[in-house]
Amino acid sequence: MKRNLSNLDRGVRAVVGVLLIALYAMGTLSGTLGLVLAILGGVFLVTAAVAFCPLYLPFKFSTFK
Numbered sequence: 001m002k003r004n005l006s007n008l009d010r011g012v013r014a015v016v017g018v019l020l021i022a023l024y025a026m027g028t029l030s031g032t033l034g035l036v037l038a039i040l041g042g043v044f045l046v047t048a049a050v051a052f053c054p055l056y057l058p059f060k061f062s063t064f065k
Contacts, residue, residue, distance in 0.1 A: 001050065001052045003050070003051045003052060003064050004047065004052055004056045004061070004062040004064050005024065005047065005052065005053055005056075005058075005062075005063055005064055006054060006063040006064050006065065007049045008032070008063070009048075009063040009064075010048040010051055011045055011048070013044040013045070013048040014044070014045060014048040014049075015057070016041065016044055017040075017041040017042065017043075017044030017045035018041070018045070019041070020037045020038055020040060020044070021038050021041040021045075023037075023038075024033070024037065024038035024041070025038075042061030051064070
């Protein structure tokens with residue numbers, strides 16, 4: 001996998017991921033929507049950790065210079 005996320009993009013994804021998971025864990029987000037957003041937060045954390053977003057590939061998009 002070739003890196004396609006900049007450090008800023010990774011940081012934003014990590015913060016949003018932690019925030020979504022924390023809101024679900026605290027009960028602020030609940031139900032099906034809360035679960036979906038918590039899973040999305042987990043995906044954000046994984047993509048931030050590996051510096052690669054598979055959704056960028058089809059569009060040949062990269063924030064990494």
